[in-house]
Amino acid sequence: MKATSQSRVTRGALAASTGVGAETIRYYEQIGLLAAPERSSRGYRLYTPAHEQRLLFIRHARELGLSLDAVRELLTLANDRLRSCARVDRLVREHIHDIDHKIAGLQGLRRELSRIAELCKGGSKIGECRILAALADHTRDAPAKAIRCEDLGCADGSERHEA
Amino acid sequence: MKATSQSRVTRGALAASTGVGAETIRYYEQIGLLAAPERSSRGYRLYTPAHEQRLLFIRHARELGLSLDAVRELLTLANDRLRSCARVDRLVREHIHDIDHKIAGLQGLRRELSRIAELCKGGSKIGECRILAALADHTRDAPAKAIRCEDLGCADGSERHEA
DNA sequence: CGTAGAGGCTGTAGCGGCTACAGGGTCAAG
DNA sequence: CTTGACCCTGTAGCCGCTACAGCCTCTACG
Numbered sequence: 001m002k003a004t005s006q007s008r009v010t011r012g013a014l015a016a017s018t019g020v021g022a023e024t025i026r027y028y029e030q031i032g033l034l035a036a037p038e039r040s041s042r043g044y045r046l047y048t049p050a051h052e053q054r055l056l057f058i059r060h061a062r063e064l065g066l067s068l069d070a071v072r073e074l075l076t077l078a079n080d081r082l083r084s085c086a087r088v089d090r091l092v093r094e095h096i097h098d099i100d101h102k103i104a105g106l107q108g109l110r111r112e113l114s115r116i117a118e119l120c121k122g123g124s125k126i127g128e129c130r131i132l133a134a135l136a137d138h139t140r141d142a143p144a145k146a147i148r149c150e151d152l153g154c155a156d157g158s159e160r161h162e163a
Numbered sequence: 164m165k166a167t168s169q170s171r172v173t174r175g176a177l178a179a180s181t182g183v184g185a186e187t188i189r190y191y192e193q194i195g196l197l198a199a200p201e202r203s204s205r206g207y208r209l210y211t212p213a214h215e216q217r218l219l220f221i222r223h224a225r226e227l228g229l230s231l232d233a234v235r236e237l238l239t240l241a242n243d244r245l246r247s248c249a250r251v252d253r254l255v256r257e258h259i260h261d262i263d264h265k266i267a268g269l270q271g272l273r274r275e276l277s278r279i280a281e282l283c284k285g286g287s288k289i290g291e292c293r294i295l296a297a298l299a300d301h302t303r304d305a306p307a308k309a310i311r312c313e314d315l316g317c318a319d320g321s322e323r324h325e326a
Numbered sequence: 327c328g329t330a331g332a333g334g335c336t337g338t339a340g341c342g343g344c345t346a347c348a349g350g351g352t353c354a355a356g
Numbered sequence: 357c358t359t360g361a362c363c364c365t366g367t368a369g370c371c372g373c374t375a376c377a378g379c380c381t382c383t384a385c386g
Binding site: 053056057060061063064065074077078080081082083084085086088089092093095096099100102103106107109110112113114116117120121123124125126127128129131132135136138 | 216219220223224226227228237240241243244245246247248249251252255256258259262263265266269270272273275276277279280283284286287288289290291292294295298299301
Binding site for chain 2: 351
């Protein structure tokens with residue numbers, strides 16, 4: 001193979017052209033996600049357009065929330081033109097499923113937090129704060145009975161036992 | 164203060180009664196979130212009901228997605244019965260806001276991923292896979308032109324340069 | 327030609343919030 | 357007296373970066 005001696009760029013230039021942090025590029029090399037490029041006589045990394053392509057792919061996949069492992073697999077799959085792309089499809093759909101799961105979880109939290117936030121709008125004193133009470137006594141849907149908040153304070157991390 | 168010598172429990176028992184992992188309890192002590200308890204003559208930790216209260220509070224707050232730092236602050240605030248609970252309110256509302264932000268982000272990803280997933284339903288070959296094409300050439304809303312997927316493969320991490 | 331400043335190199339530590347060991351000691355039941 | 361479950365300590369690992377420290381090199385300006 002002939003040496004395509006043109007258009008090699010340094011790490012910083014690659015970082016700028018792809019929008020991936022320069023340190024992140026080194027990290028990807030370290031974990032074997034991006035091939036170690038040729039080096040200049042003085043040890044500088046010299047990246048080819050192929051590296052740029054690959055790095056852009058990684059970035060896009062990451063922006064969609066795919067894990068580095070998933071990205072790695074996608075890149076491996078991409079090598080194999082004749083293979084069925086069922087696995088690609090499955091990876092993406094599983095990821096969508098994960099995201100749905102996360103969204104649902106967050107929406108649950110959100111509901112619960114708004115319920116709690118409604119209990120006390122910051123107007124009263126800590127002693128009667130029903131937000132703290134709800135956190136202390138979190139039997140779900142409990143009527144936030146008057147728990148004594150200072151019961152929580154007696155075991156503060158700042159006052160070590162041995163002291 | 165008189166020694167309340169009853170109802171001290173070991174770490175495992177506290178873990179069981181609160182649903183917090185035994186190692187996690189040690190971790191909380193390490194970072195100063197839960198006070199170091201008394202020790203038995205043989206060095207076993209002996210927790211009081213106050214520790215249990217506090218740990219339950221922590222668990223509930225964590226289940227709602229609050230950071231350990233936020234939990235720490237809430238616990239500090241709870242010490243101060245006469246203080247206004249405006250800060251408590253604010254912490255919770257900020258957290259709700261963060262969650263809204265996360266949900267919106269995930270919903271964006273979800274939309275984009277479904278769009279991409281629609282491009283290719285796993286029926287074709289990698290060579291024509293439009294999911295991979297979309298990831299490689301992710302000018303948003305691009306018509307997923309036929310990019311050559313093997314362009315990504317030439318820079319695989321598994322084939323080191325020096326080899 | 328000298329120098330300053332930007333950028334490259336390496337290795338390593340840190341983030342959050344745990345979790346999982348290894349390698350020991352202790353305790354209660356059978 | 358033994359077995360097995362628990363406890364103790366310290367440390368390393370997870371993910372995906374990010375940020376140093378302490379060097380070396382390249383480029384532009386004077």
